[in-house]
Amino acid sequence: MTALDQNTAGATLTVDLGALAANWRRLGADASPATAGAVVKANAYGLGLGPVAQALASAGCRHFFVADLDEGLELRRALADAEIYVLHGLPPGSEGEYAARRLIPIISTPEQIAAFAAFARRGEGAPMAVGVQFDTGMNRLGLDHTHAPSLAAELRPFVLKLVMSHLACAELPEHPMNVLQRRRFDAARAHLAPAPASLANSAGIYLGPEYGYDLVRPGIALCGVDPLARTPNPFAEVAALFGKILQIRDVDRGETVGYGASHSLLRKARIATVAIGYADGFLRALSGQSNRPTSGHGYIGEFKVPVVGRISMDLITLDVTDAPAALAHPGASVQFFGGRQPLDQFAAAAGTIPYEILTRLGSRVHRAYRNAATP
Numbered sequence: 356m357t358a359l360d361q362n363t364a365g366a367t368l369t370v371d372l373g374a375l376a377a378n379w380r381r382l383g384a385d386a387s388p389a390t391a392g393a394v395v396k397a398n399a400y401g402l403g404l405g406p407v408a409q410a411l412a413s414a415g416c417r418h419f420f421v422a423d424l425d426e427g428l429e430l431r432r433a434l435a436d437a438e439i440y441v442l443h444g445l446p447p448g449s450e451g452e453y454a455a456r457r458l459i460p461i462i463s464t465p466e467q468i469a470a471f472a473a474f475a476r477r478g479e480g481a482p483m484a485v486g487v488q489f490d491t492g493m494n495r496l497g498l499d500h501t502h503a504p505s506l507a508a509e510l511r512p513f514v515l516k517l518v519m520s521h522l523a524c525a526e527l528p529e530h531p532m533n534v535l536q537r538r539r540f541d542a543a544r545a546h547l548a549p550a551p552a553s554l555a556n557s558a559g560i561y562l563g564p565e566y567g568y569d570l571v572r573p574g575i576a577l578c579g580v581d582p583l584a585r586t587p588n589p590f591a592e593v594a595a596l597f598g599k600i601l602q603i604r605d606v607d608r609g610e611t612v613g614y615g616a617s618h619s620l621l622r623k624a625r626i627a628t629v630a631i632g633y634a635d636g637f638l639r640a641l642s643g644q645s646n647r648p649t650s651g652h653g654y655i656g657e658f659k660v661p662v663v664g665r666i667s668m669d670l671i672t673l674d675v676t677d678a679p680a681a682l683a684h685p686g687a688s689v690q691f692f693g694g695r696q697p698l699d700q701f702a703a704a705a706g707t708i709p710y711e712i713l714t715r716l717g718s719r720v721h722r723a724y725r726n727a728a729t730p
């Protein structure tokens with residue numbers, strides 16, 4: 356792993372921007388004739404907002420979704436021309452910021468409509484661009500779909516750039532919620548002036564062409580995770596996590612490892628201490644305990660190395676007895692996801708989903724970018 360030697364960080368996430376761009380193109384082809392945007396909230400799912408957004412823009416992506424205003428401002432600094440939709444809408448008092456930075460709020464309450472309309476009336480110049488989100492059954496965020504008839508008049512002061520909703524069960528194709536939400540979405544849209552529409556996240560793209568509308572909003576599939584867990588995974592691998600071995604010690608049978616002495620060694624073992632911990636997003640649920648099957652593991656080359664003992668804040672310990680000393684030595688890298696252990700399997704071992712693993716990766720984890728398009 357010569358590339359990893361270039362930095363002094365204990366943990367490194369490699370991000371293949373060429374694979375990311377290829378995934379975006381595939382999603383666009385699969386969603387066609389709908390256009391593919393990109394959801395880059397939460398620091399682009401932990402991969403790094405600036406490099407990810409730039410790679411997608413180079414590939415031709417024009418429509419980006421972030422969660423909140425701060426993310427929108429950061430993305431605007433990276434991309435001067437993109438259409439940036441802010442899913443959480445419009446906090447009171449932030450109207451001027453949206454206008455100045457050309458951010459498009461996705462409005463989800465009547466109060467936001469009123470506040471933005473009042474702001475628009477005070478200002479001069481071009482009418483403000485907005486999107487609206489209808490809640491069609493998830494009961495999480497959005498205007499009530501049954502209130503659509505009264506909204507057309509209230510939205511008249513704006514340029515309506517997007518009407519959207521979000522699916523609760525897109526990764527369950529047979530679930531009746533999908534059809535119900537699509538019907539409610541269509542009924543609500545019918546009351547508004549014609550505007551581009553968007554319903555599908557990554558999984559929603561594969562529910563059928565009637566879910567594509569004008570714009571699709573993939574996030575996790577861009578990162579190489581198939582929300583439908585198909586075999587083989589149709590998406591290219593984007594993210595891989597590595598940790599560096601700080602120290603190796605030989606420990607006698609019967610000794611314990613780590614906090615709480617929760618792990619007793621059943622044999623004489625070589626224990627490698629790696630510079631990654633729960634502060635870096637290596638979840639404590641991956642801890643190993645001698646009296647239950649170990650949940651977390653990594654790979655050194657082709658050798659599987661299980662977590663032993665509790666995950667600590669900055670360190671983990673692995674049993675590397677079965678890996679040759681030529682590979683398992685201080686300074687060597689251990690791979691945790693990517694390659695032999697796909698991200699969804701690593702997440703399952705931690706009792707969670709790939710989304711949570713990626714977005715929990717801490718700021719101490721060095722992000723190393725590969726295969727950026729040459730301008």
Ligand SMILES: *Cc1c(COP(=O)(O)O)cnc(C)c1O
Nearest residue numbers: 394521556557558572573574575
């Ligand atoms: C996060 C999010 C998405 C992307 O979902 P994926 O499952 O990652 O593709 C799309 N739309 C909305 C409203 C979201 O919050």
